[in-house]
Each structure stands twice: as structure tokens, then as C-alpha cells.
Amino acid sequence: MxxxxxxxxxxxxxxxxxxxxxxxxxxDAACAAADRDPAEVTMVAVTKTYxxxxxxxxxxxxxxxVGENRDQDAAPKxxxxxxxxxxxxxxxxxxxxxxKARSVVRYADLVHSVDSVRLAGALADAAQRHRxxxxxxxxxxxxxxxxxxxxxxxxxxxxxREIDAVAAEIAGRETLRLAGVMAVAPLDWDPERAFxxxxxxxxxxxxxxxxxxxxxxxxxxxxxxxxxxxxxxxRIGSALLGMRSTLR
Ligand SMILES: *Cc1c(COP(=O)(O)O)cnc(C)c1O
Numbered sequence: 001m002x003x004x005x006x007x008x009x010x011x012x013x014x015x016x017x018x019x020x021x022x023x024x025x026x027x028d029a030a031c032a033a034a035d036r037d038p039a040e041v042t043m044v045a046v047t048k049t050y051x052x053x054x055x056x057x058x059x060x061x062x063x064x065x066v067g068e069n070r071d072q073d074a075a076p077k078x079x080x081x082x083x084x085x086x087x088x089x090x091x092x093x094x095x096x097x098x099x100k101a102r103s104v105v106r107y108a109d110l111v112h113s114v115d116s117v118r119l120a121g122a123l124a125d126a127a128q129r130h131r132x133x134x135x136x137x138x139x140x141x142x143x144x145x146x147x148x149x150x151x152x153x154x155x156x157x158x159x160x161r162e163i164d165a166v167a168a169e170i171a172g173r174e175t176l177r178l179a180g181v182m183a184v185a186p187l188d189w190d191p192e193r194a195f196x197x198x199x200x201x202x203x204x205x206x207x208x209x210x211x212x213x214x215x216x217x218x219x220x221x222x223x224x225x226x227x228x229x230x231x232x233x234x235r236i237g238s239a240l241l242g243m244r245s246t247l248r
Contacts, residue, residue: 003053003056003057003084009053009057012053012054012057013057013060013061015242016054016057016058016061016240016241017061019239019240019241019242020058020061020063020240022239023043023220023223023236023239023240024043026223026224026239027041027043027223027227027234029224030223030224030227030228031227033224033228034227034228036227040232041227041231041232041233041234042065042232042233042234043063043065043233043234043236044065044066044067044091044093044216044233044234044235044236045058045063045065045066045067045236045237045240045241046066046067046068046069046093046219046235046236046237046240046241047066047067047068047077047237047241048067048068048069048070048073048094048237048244049073049244049245050241050242051077052077052080052081052084054241055077055081055086055088056081056084056086058088058240059081059086059087059088063088064087064088064089065088065089065091065233066081066088066089066090066091067090067091067092067093067112067235067237068090068091068092068093068094069092069093069094069095070094071092071096071100071103071104074090074092074104074107074108075103075104075106075107078090078107079107082107089109089110090107090108090109090110091108091109091110091111091112091233091235092104092108092110092111092112092113093112093113093182093216093235094113095113095150096111096113096114096119098118098119098122101119101122101123101125101126102126102129102130104123104126105123105126105127105130105131105135106130106131108135109135109136110135110136110137110138110179110214111123111135111136111137111138112137112138112140112182112216112233112235113138113140113150113182114137114138114139114140114152114166114170115139115140115141115142115150115151115152115161115166116152116160116161116166117159117160117161117165117166117169118160120137120166120169120170120173120176121169121173123135123137123176124169124170124173124174124175124176125175127175127176128174128175131175134174134175134176134177135175135176135177136176136177136179137170137176137177137178137179138179138180138181138182138214138216139152139163139166139167139170139178139180139181139182139205140152140181140182140183141154141163141181141182141183141198141201142183143183143185143186143189143194143197143198144186144189146186147161149186150184151183151184152166154201163201163205167205167208167209167212171209177211178209178211178212179211179212179213179214180202180205180212180213180214180215180216180232181198181201181202181205181212181214181215181216182214182215182216182217182233183195183198183216183217184219185217185222185226191222191225191226192225192228192229195217195218195222195225195226195228195229195230195231196229198215198217198229199215199229199230202215202230213232214232214233215229215230215231215232215233216231216232216233216234216235217229217231217233217234218231218234218235219234219235219236219237220236220237220238220239220240223236
């Protein structure tokens with residue numbers, strides 16, 4: 001459903017359309033360089049800090065995958081967009097506390113940021129009560145081993161945060177579906193190295209779980225190397241919506 005006419009909305013729509021065309025052409029060029037079909041790459045518009053009206057404008061422009069990183073913002077935004085009659089797929093991409101699982105499972109279609117056995121368990125329990133179909137989830141992988149950052153680890157001393165243990169918990173729960181992996185490239189790393197490492201982990205996971213085909217990697221600044229290394233989902237915030245005033 002489109003919104004009531006207003007000059008401010010028209011201007012915003014025009015700006016989003018220009019940004020969208022730029023991002024799409026970057027994705028197309030990256031796919032051409034990697035000999036991939038752009039249809040294999042889903043762009044998730046990360047709308048954090050931006051209002052529900054932007055989500056509706058993006059939906060009118062054909063962007064139907066939307067990402068948020070905080071439940072406090074995402075839950076009311078999803079409700080507002082739904083009550084306006086717009087249908088989008090909500091991706092939860094941020095660090096998630098277990099006590100938010102009950103809220104997130106109500107609106108999220110795909111949770112990218114599952115990085116512990118206990119969080120997977122909390123989402124599975126919540127999905128059982130509050131959803132009528134399985135919740136798709138990705139194992140968020142920590143690529144540099146900095147334990148204070150989000151992400152499950154390869155090996156390490158904490159079984160709750162071990163990649164294979166998290167994957168096994170998800171795969172063992174009827175209310176979850178293990179769809180693949182997600183990572184954020186560490187700031188101080190060459191993104192090529194980060195996404196090559198993620199591709200290796202993704203391939204390892206697919207060997208055990210053939211349905212785990214999603215590789216969520218790449219943001220506004222590094223979508224090209226992510227696509228070169230097999231990203232199926234890129235998460236684009238500032239290149240599409242503008243610079244955020246806060247560091248989130
Ligand atoms: C904010 C955010 C993005 C988008 O970042 P941009 O650099 O603005 O494109 C992607 N992924 C996650 C997990 C985020 O929190």
C-alpha cells in the first residue's frame with residue numbers, strides 16, 4: 001500500500017531510488033567480475049535508526065528484505081509496516097539477548113546472529129510457542145577469535161559458543177531451520193581474507209548440512225569481496241539509507 005502523497009516522502013523516495021540503483025549496479029558489477037548470477041545475491045536493506053516510512057518506500061521500490069539489529073526498534077517498526085499493509089521479510093542481524101527471543105520470533109523471518117547453543121535453544125523454545133512455522137537461522141561466525149565480539153568460534157574453550165555445537169543444536173530442533181552462516185569482517189582485517197575464511201567455514205557446514213546454503217556477508221563498504229567469495233546475502237545500510245548519526 002502506498003503512503004499519502006507528501007513532498008518530503010517524494011524527495012526521500014527519489015533519494016532512496018538513486019541510492020538503490022547505485023547499490024544494485026555495484027552488486028551487478030561484483031557478480032559479473034565473479035562470474036555469478038545477480039539473482040543469487042539477496043540485498044538486505046539494513047534500516048536500523050531509520051523510520052518505518054523508509055521501509056515502506058523501499059518496499060514500493062521492490063526491496064522486500066529488511067534488516068534490523070535491535071529488538072526494541074524492530075518490533076514496533078515491523079508492526080507499523082505490517083499494519084500499513086506492506087509485506088516484507090524481516091532479518092534480525094544484531095546481537096541478541098536470550099530474553100528477547102520471544103519478541104523476535106514473532107516478526108523475524110531469518111535470524112542471522114545465532115552464536116551460542118543457549119541462544120539457539122531460547123529461539124527454538126520461543127518459536128514453538130509463538131510461531132506456526134520454523135524460524136530460519138544462521139550461525140554467526142566470529143572470524144578473528146576476539147571473544148568479546150559476537151559470533152561462534154572454531155574450537156575454543158567454550159562449548160556454548162562452538163560453531164559445530166551451535167549448528168547441531170539448531171539442526172536438532174524442529175522449530176528452527178539451519179539456513180547457513182553469517183559474519184562481519186573484523187575491522188582491522190583485509191576483507192578478502194575474512195570472506196575467504198567464511199567461505200571455508202560455510203563449505204564445511206554444508207558438508208554436514210546440505211540445506212545450509214546461505215552466506216550472509218558484506219556490508220556497504222565491502223560487498224564486492226563478499227560477493228567474490230560466495231555471499232548469497234549482503235546487508236546494506238548506509239549506502240542505501242544514508243550515513244547514520246550514531247555508530248550502530
Ligand atoms: C549496521 C549493520 C549492517 C549495515 O552496515 P552498513 O555499513 O551501514 O552497510 C550490516 N550488518 C550488521 C550486522 C549491521 O549491524
